[in-house]
Amino acid sequence: MTKTVKDQMNQDVTLPVVPKRIVSLVPSQTELLFALGLREEIVGVTNYCIHPAEEIKQKIKVGGTKSFDVEAVKRLNPDLVIGNKEENEENGINTLKQFLPVWMSDIFNLEDAVDMILRIGALVGKESEAKSIILNIERGFSALPTTKLSSxxxxxxxxxxxxxxxxxxxxxxxxxxxxxxxxxxxxxxxxxxxxxxxxxxxxxxxxxxxxxxxxxxxxxxxxxxxxxxxxxxxxxxxxxxxxxxxxxxxxxxxxxxxxxxx
Missing domain, CATH: 3.40.50.1980 (Nitrogenase molybdenum iron protein domain)
Structure with missing residues (x-):
């Protein structure tokens, strides 16, 4: 069974209801996937994905964020690739899209980040875990004085x-x-x-x-x-x-x- 969703670039992405083989091309989003509780589902990451350190060592590397190896990604046969507009090279992403479901984030501020976390949680069947992470983030930022050091x-x-x-x-x-x-x-x-x-x-x-x-x-x-x-x-x-x-x-x-x- 599949589902079709919009990514943060408003593009349709069709993927399995619960993806089982995920490649992440963005270090911060790789860390998020582990924080959501995924382990075996993460089959490929970039050379710059460094957290969580011990678990990352066990994952296949597919190159850099800009210079990822398209063929290496394809060989992993992922049913979901997660990238980012700013961090990943456009031509490589467009090539991947011809063969694989690629979900892209596009983030400028905290609200975009929270939206991304919630959406990725929904993509991978970890909505409650995503909401827990978001709650922690929002609690932290709401505690910052809005006027502190504003000058x-x-x-x-x-x-x-x-x-x-x-x-x-x-x-x-x-x-x-x-x-x-x-x-x-x-x-x-x-x-x-x-x-x-x-x-x-x-x-x-x-x-x-x-x-x-x-x-x-x-x-x-x-x-x-x-x-x-x-x-x-x-x-x-x-x-x-x-x-x-x-x-x-x-x-x-x-x-x-x-x-x-x-």
Whole structure:
């Protein structure tokens, strides 16, 4: 028996009522599938899927999120492939769609993430588990003071050489707002390159150096301190800012502590 559903890109996807062989092409959504209680059903993941660590080791890898191996995915004979518009390369996804049911997420904010969790829960027969995860997420974010640090500004760096930041229309930008920070590059689009001079002119109160995708470390703090001597500069957990699955259950508590640092 099959069912036809809409994904977050409003595309029809026909799949088994209860899929038994799932390939996930997105790290945060892979972690979500495990959090929903799936184990044997997950047959393939990407090289960047790292949580839960021990269980991921047992799964077949199909390449990167952008450069996944289409033939490797097909060989696993999945009855459901789960991807994301931003994280996965369009041509590869379109090729997969010719052979397999591919469900795509498209996420810009917390509401989109909650919607994705609920929909994937329904796809895989784990609606009650999905609702439990959502309840935990919503409880955490509702406990964040809506006015906390609202006057504090921040720049969120995702890359070095060249410098790149998270700007408007990104999930990270939404997380910054919920954490109580104004994004100093919020007038720019998506993930722009910026110069040291632009950063100096922006004069953020906080500079957040994300642990991913560029692996910022403590050794990079002085480089940014030289540009903005008065800023509080912190290496932050990029997963808690950008992973939009079950990991969001820990994000709000983490955000609540950020303004107390620096």
């Amino acid at each position: 504090k500004t921040a720049a969120y760096f995702i890359w070095r050489k060249p410098y790149m930041v998270a700007a408007s229309d990104t999930f990270i930008d939404d997380m910054l707002k919920r954490a109580g920070f104004q994004n100093v590059f919020g007038t720019l689009s998506r993930y722009p390159e910026i110069s040291a001079e632009q950063l100096k002119q922006a004069q953020p109160d906080y500079i957040f150096l994300s642990s991913e995708p560029y692996p910022f470390k403590e050794k990079h703090l002085q480089e940014f301190q030289n540009i903005c001597p008065d800023a509080a500069i912190l290496v932050v957990d990029g997963e808690l800012f950008s992973w939009y699955g079950s990991r969001l259950q820990a994000s709000a508590a983490y955000f609540s502590k950020l303004g107390q640092s620096g």
